[in-house]
Amino acid sequence: MFETIRYDVKDNIAWLYLNRPDKLNAFIAQMNREVKDAIKAASSDDQVRCIVITGEGRAFCSGQDLSEVDEHMDHGQVLRDHYGPMIKQIRQCEKPIIAAVNGVAAGAGFSLALACDFRVVSERGSFMNAFIHVGLIPDSGNLYYLTQLVGHSKALELSILGEKVPAAIAVEMGLANQLISAESWTEDVTVFAARIAALPTKAIGLIKRSLKSATNLSFEDYLEQEAQGQRIAGLTNDHREGLNAFMEKRKPVYTGQ
Structure with a gap:
């Protein structure tokens, strides 16, 4: 190839x-x-x-x-x-x-x-x-x-x-x-x-997206984008795994989903 x-x-x-x-x-x-x-x-x-x-x-x-x-x-x-x-x-x-x-x-x-x-x-x-x-x-x-x-x-x-x-x-x-x-x-x-x-891959992508926007948006617009990004992160399987691992006092196993 x-x-x-x-x-x-x-x-x-x-x-x-x-x-x-x-x-x-x-x-x-x-x-x-x-x-x-x-x-x-x-x-x-x-x-x-x-x-x-x-x-x-x-x-x-x-x-x-x-x-x-x-x-x-x-x-x-x-x-x-x-x-x-x-x-x-x-x-x-x-x-x-x-x-x-x-x-x-x-x-x-x-x-x-x-x-x-x-x-x-x-x-x-x-x-x-x-x-x-x-x-x-x-x-x-x-x-x-x-x-x-x-x-x-x-x-x-x-x-x-x-x-x-x-x-x-x-x-x-x-x-x-x-x-x-x-x-x-x-x-x-x-x-x-x-x-x-091994980290939450989708969260990493959202962090990269936020950093790219940080210097281009007004603070108010950035906060709105931040809220949208956090909503997406909150719906991921990795977020649920992180919460479950915290409650169960174990190390999380993320899948990137």
């Missing part, structure tokens, strides 16, 4: 591997399309309760494959045709998405990680807003998400200087949620993803 990525579903987790390791998983147009299609498939699969995006080999994603770029290219149209649809599909997904940053995440690879809900990073991983080094601006939603995570001043610094941010500093800065040892990388990422997958 896919050629530039590998896609597997196991134990309610969809694993999406960027699979061009000889090119440090650099993006080509086909990879943009396949990531978009895989996220869409996971979104509509009731068996999937969490999505993990990671890279094969030693890199997460080094950004755009520059061998596909030439001076006559309309870079804006490339974004409209390839990167924009991919990032929009990620944003529209109401299931939790984890970027498991196993190595360098540079340029559009950094943007991909920023668009995810969580970023766990290997001690061998790093982030870099590398666009400035080829005379371009951060794209694929980069500054939209980066400013929310680290603020205007730090986003400006990372974008203009284009310096590498090592894993430990990324966690301190708020770019990443958790630092993971390279030795226990696969095991610890799986444990983290399983923890997220």
